[in-house]
Amino acid sequence: MAANPMRPYVGRLAGVREVATGVKLFQIELTEPEGQASLAEYKPGQFAFLSVFGAGEAPFGLASARGPYLELGVSALGHVTNSLHALEVGDPVGVRGPLGNWFPMDQIKGHDVVIIGGGIGGLPLRPVIHTILDHRADYGHLTILWAARSPDLLIATDEFDEWRNAPDTEFHVTVDQGDENWSGNVGLITKLMEEVAPSTQNTITVTCGPPIMIHFAFLTQQKLGFTPEQMLTTLEARMHCGIGKCGRCNMGEKFICVDGPVFWQYEVKEFLEGFL
Amino acid sequence: MKFTTRDQLKAWLDGLAAEMDLVAPRGVDGHVFYRPVASGDEVLFDYERPELSAKAFVFPDTEVFLRVEQRGKDVTVEEVRTERKQVIFGVRPCDAHGLAVIDALFLNQEPADAQYQHHRERTVLVGLACPRMWEGCFCTSMGGAPDDATHLDVLLREVEGGYAVEAVSEKGKALVKGLKTKQKAGDPPAPQTNADAVPVVDTATWRTLFNDKLWQRHGERCLSCRICTYVCPTCRCFDVVDRVVDTQPGLTRIERIRVWDACTSTNYRRAAGGHNSRPTKPGRIRNRFYCKFCYYPEDFGPLGCVGCGRCVVSCPVDIDITEIMRDVAAKGGQE
Numbered sequence: 001m002a003a004n005p006m007r008p009y010v011g012r013l014a015g016v017r018e019v020a021t022g023v024k025l026f027q028i029e030l031t032e033p034e035g036q037a038s039l040a041e042y043k044p045g046q047f048a049f050l051s052v053f054g055a056g057e058a059p060f061g062l063a064s065a066r067g068p069y070l071e072l073g074v075s076a077l078g079h080v081t082n083s084l085h086a087l088e089v090g091d092p093v094g095v096r097g098p099l100g101n102w103f104p105m106d107q108i109k110g111h112d113v114v115i116i117g118g119g120i121g122g123l124p125l126r127p128v129i130h131t132i133l134d135h136r137a138d139y140g141h142l143t144i145l146w147a148a149r150s151p152d153l154l155i156a157t158d159e160f161d162e163w164r165n166a167p168d169t170e171f172h173v174t175v176d177q178g179d180e181n182w183s184g185n186v187g188l189i190t191k192l193m194e195e196v197a198p199s200t201q202n203t204i205t206v207t208c209g210p211p212i213m214i215h216f217a218f219l220t221q222q223k224l225g226f227t228p229e230q231m232l233t234t235l236e237a238r239m240h241c242g243i244g245k246c247g248r249c250n251m252g253e254k255f256i257c258v259d260g261p262v263f264w265q266y267e268v269k270e271f272l273e274g275f276l
Numbered sequence: 277m278k279f280t281t282r283d284q285l286k287a288w289l290d291g292l293a294a295e296m297d298l299v300a301p302r303g304v305d306g307h308v309f310y311r312p313v314a315s316g317d318e319v320l321f322d323y324e325r326p327e328l329s330a331k332a333f334v335f336p337d338t339e340v341f342l343r344v345e346q347r348g349k350d351v352t353v354e355e356v357r358t359e360r361k362q363v364i365f366g367v368r369p370c371d372a373h374g375l376a377v378i379d380a381l382f383l384n385q386e387p388a389d390a391q392y393q394h395h396r397e398r399t400v401l402v403g404l405a406c407p408r409m410w411e412g413c414f415c416t417s418m419g420g421a422p423d424d425a426t427h428l429d430v431l432l433r434e435v436e437g438g439y440a441v442e443a444v445s446e447k448g449k450a451l452v453k454g455l456k457t458k459q460k461a462g463d464p465p466a467p468q469t470n471a472d473a474v475p476v477v478d479t480a481t482w483r484t485l486f487n488d489k490l491w492q493r494h495g496e497r498c499l500s501c502r503i504c505t506y507v508c509p510t511c512r513c514f515d516v517v518d519r520v521v522d523t524q525p526g527l528t529r530i531e532r533i534r535v536w537d538a539c540t541s542t543n544y545r546r547a548a549g550g551h552n553s554r555p556t557k558p559g560r561i562r563n564r565f566y567c568k569f570c571y572y573p574e575d576f577g578p579l580g581c582v583g584c585g586r587c588v589v590s591c592p593v594d595i596d597i598t599e600i601m602r603d604v605a606a607k608g609g610q611e
């Protein structure tokens with residue numbers, strides 16, 4: 001019998017650190033050979049279900065394309081995510097995946113890339129950034145636009161210097177509201193986009209964030225001259241299976257878990273039922 | 277035709293019940309449900325439409341599908357399976373049709389749903405044709421019939437003094453080997469059908485009506501009670517939850533359970549962080565009907581309705597699927 005796609009592979013927490021207020025990055029080592037094989041390779045944009053046995057499971061973007069461990073960033077918002085935050089290194093977890101489609105990195109190759117990450121939505125874009133930086137010659141100019149509601153909610157701050165100093169890369173960050181230690185940009189990410197005004201020439205954009213941000217980020221990109229064929233995003237929906245069965249994640253006839261989570265804007269705008 | 281009597285059927289069912297799980301229509305406080313039975317005597321032969329469909333016996337409303345044991349930091353995960361075969365006797369053709377609709381997604385779309393596949397493979401469907409259509413029934417509009425054998429392993433039809441037996445599938449042929457029958461002249465009578473067909477329009481027409489006012493009109497009286505999805509033989513949404521069943525020092529036993537879910541419930545689309553992309557009742561009612569008549573056929577093949585009529589008679593505020601189908605046909609210019 002084929003492996004049951006609803007059965008999680010057992011793993012253990014190999015490392016954990018707080019990457020923003022209320023957001024932890026978990027490093028996971030799979031202990032079952034089938035699990036190691038299943039998750040040995042995955043593509044930027046794919047996701048996995050993480051289980052805390054006894055609390056349940058929830059989907060999270062695979063947040064890294066580097067290193068020996070699986071990395072997933074989790075914002076503590078409810079039952080499963082709070083239980084995840086309570087775990088300690090060495091504790092057992094379950095993992096199902098990789099699931100969903102991915103960013104078409106082969107198609108992106110040879111293009112300039114604009115990454116637009118809002119809040120925790122930046123996490124699923126981290127493997128895209130890693131892939132570009134680790135294969136720098138394959139891609140054109142990289143612009144990273146990063147945002148959060150406040151400075152303490154900015155994620156991946158420990159990587160900012162690497163991104164700033166990477167070849168042919170520019171990095172801009174803004175917050176909706178600053179604090180006494182903040183001397184950088186203040187304002188919505190759409191304002192930053194207009195100020196940076198990246199060229200549309202041979203460029204592909206990749207956006208992730210809360211639904212309302214994706215909506216306005218699309219509008220601003222359109223204003224800057226980007227076409228629906230140039231804009232990628234990754235959507236989120238409540239999910240209970242990740243394999244197209246449970247029905248939870250449908251937006252019209254699309255199932256975010258198997259038809260997505262990655263979509264071009266020309267696909268999103270054809271959705272019978274909107275994502276907002 | 278192959279002919280058997282009710283007594284012979286009961287004797288056969290007694291034998292089956294001794295060897296496997298037997299499910300059949302049974303009277304429960306004046307209601308009729310498919311229920312586990314221990315002998316042929318417990319089985320109802322004269323009944324209309326059981327109040328719930330047969331889906332719960334291959335897709336249980338609540339089912340433990342994993343048992344997890346955590347000893348210290350070590351975890352073992354075991355899939356829950358049973359070796360027993362199952363016969364669902366007296367299943368109505370519309371309910372077998374409903375399972376075929378679920379098959380189109382759970383079995384035919386990769387990856388197969390392992391738990392459902394397990395139950396489906398261990399189950400044989402012995403149908404009993406309806407002599408006529410009941411209140412709310414419209415199976416004939418949905419490609420079925422009161423005596424449709426298509427999705428069954430065995431079909432029984434009532435005839436003078438007994439039943440005509442038709443073994444439809446290989447599984448069915450093997451099962452009825454133990455049933456006493458004899459050859460008899462004549463054919464079973466055709467069932468009575470309702471005259472007024474309900475119009476089924478194509479998905480392209482449905483697509484033109486997504487933003488129509490009719491969803492407001494039908495949807496705003498919805499109580500979000502979810503009975504329509506509960507009685508439906510094709511609704512298959514589910515949720516997955518964990519339950520801790522035992523804790524001792526150094527040992528925890530956990531069950532992972534799947535439970536039926538309903539897209540008509542208030543918080544169905546509410547995501548972490550509070551965003552709800554389907555916050556209104558008309559939006560959720562619309563999703564239910566689009567799932568059945570537009571998304572499901574486009575994505576998986578069959579229509580998501582078999583015309584059993586249960587939602588029509590159970591909705592406390594009389595939201596009537598046939599009325600909606602007629603409205604859509606009229607507005608879409610296909611009536």
Ligand SMILES: Cc1cc2nc3c(=O)[nH]c(=O)nc-3n(C[C@H](O)[C@H](O)[C@H](O)COP(=O)(O)OP(=O)(O)OC[C@H]3O[C@@H](n4cnc5c(N)ncnc54)[C@H](O)[C@@H]3O)c2cc1C
Pocket residue numbers: 047058059060061062063072073074075076077078079080081082120123124235236237238239261543546547548549550551
């Ligand atoms: C493809 C994908 C990728 C994702 N990637 C990430 C990621 O990288 N990092 C991350 O942190 N998150 C990610 N998420 C979101 C993550 O899955 C959710 O945060 C998680 O499922 C929340 O689970 P929980 O059990 O902690 O929350 P729950 O306890 O289930 O609920 C959390 C919140 O959901 C709402 N809610 C849910 N059910 C109900 C209900 N019945 N009634 C009322 N309100 C309800 C409430 O607002 C509640 O506060 C992703 C989701 C998807 C689909």
Ligand code: FES
Pocket residue numbers: 238239240241242243244245246247248249250255256257258
């Ligand atoms: S999460 Fe179950 S269908 Fe997409």
